[in-house]
Amino acid sequence: MHWRKTPTGLHASGRELFAMGKKDMKLYWGSGSQPCFRVMIALHEKGFGGIDMKQIIFSENGHKCDEIMVKNHRGQVPTFNDGDKIVNESMAICLYLEKAYPNEGTKLLPDDPAKFAKVIQTAIEAQENLNMKLLINCVYIAWTTSAADKEGEEYKSRMKAGLEGAKKELEIWEGKLKKSAGEFICGETFTLADVVLFVFVATAVRFGNNLANLPTLRTYYDTLSNRDSIKASWPPHWKDGDLEQSKQVLRDM
Incomplete structure (x- = not known):
């Protein structure tokens, strides 16, 4: 991996950071959930539509499975992780994506x-x-x-x-x-x-x-x-x- 020096420290180059992010990201989601819909739109806008997205079934209490509970104690979706960074709550996930990957895909928040x-x-x-x-x-x-x-x-x-x-x-x-x-x-x-x-x-x-x-x-x-x-x-x-x-x-x- 190639790193570049910036005023805030060392950062991976855009293309490699993008690949790393795609590889290490995972989203748990449920169909019809407004928060999940929102996060999935944001992921696609940022260019991360190809990450691992696991659909749960609400009627089967899929959101309460051990796999989700260990990452989200409330047992809710969306539940998201980017490598070892776990982010829950849809607005928080959207804000995280923009902060972590400001130069990838659509810029969802202006700099001005x-x-x-x-x-x-x-x-x-x-x-x-x-x-x-x-x-x-x-x-x-x-x-x-x-x-x-x-x-x-x-x-x-x-x-x-x-x-x-x-x-x-x-x-x-x-x-x-x-x-x-x-x-x-x-x-x-x-x-x-x-x-x-x-x-x-x-x-x-x-x-x-x-x-x-x-x-x-x-x-x-x-x-x-x-x-x-x-x-x-x-x-x-x-x-x-x-x-x-x-x-x-x-x-x-």
């Missing part, structure tokens, strides 16, 4: 402090708000409520409020995209903010919202759905067809 701040703020804003408004307040409630309880007024009231909140949140992102200086959420370049935002937009579509009243968001979804990293990371069981109508909990948003 102001642009960096905009991208990281947008990514966290999307994660915090869309996760709560779409997944926790709508999808999770619908999927964890029994059929009998869904007939009650309490559930109907909670879902009505949840769907109204989800609708307003997506409208916020529609507005942000309209104001963007390019086709991506932070301008003309695909960044970490798009990695985060797209997964939630795709999830909204998966759960029945066709974005018909959000044309800019719909164009964003259609365009990015054809991006190589996203096509390569698409959850396998999503390819089997749409959810049955009773599970499309965002369709009436």
Whole structure:
């Protein structure tokens, strides 16, 4: 291996570091998991799509197997390692990849402090708000409520409020995209903010919202759905067809 001297120390040359990283990386993931989807997009963007990726089956409690528990005491996916460095939590993995391999593949975080701040703020804003408004307040409630309880007024009231909140949140992102200086959420370049935002937009579509009243968001979804990293990371069981109508909990948003 050849090393080069930099202000921060000795570093392997880009090509050899890339090969080393691919060889020593491993990702444990599950189909349909938004955090896993996000990390897989980031890996493909950085040029590491060919690493060892082991799919677990949630219904078989694959995320609780010994192989994962020894690396992630919470028994969750994504679980990732780069050699002896173990990184869990999807946002942490994405940030690690950019920090460890800034010159490989797509640059997901700008060097300019102001642009960096905009991208990281947008990514966290999307994660915090869309996760709560779409997944926790709508999808999770619908999927964890029994059929009998869904007939009650309490559930109907909670879902009505949840769907109204989800609708307003997506409208916020529609507005942000309209104001963007390019086709991506932070301008003309695909960044970490798009990695985060797209997964939630795709999830909204998966759960029945066709974005018909959000044309800019719909164009964003259609365009990015054809991006190589996203096509390569698409959850396998999503390819089997749409959810049955009773599970499309965002369709009436």
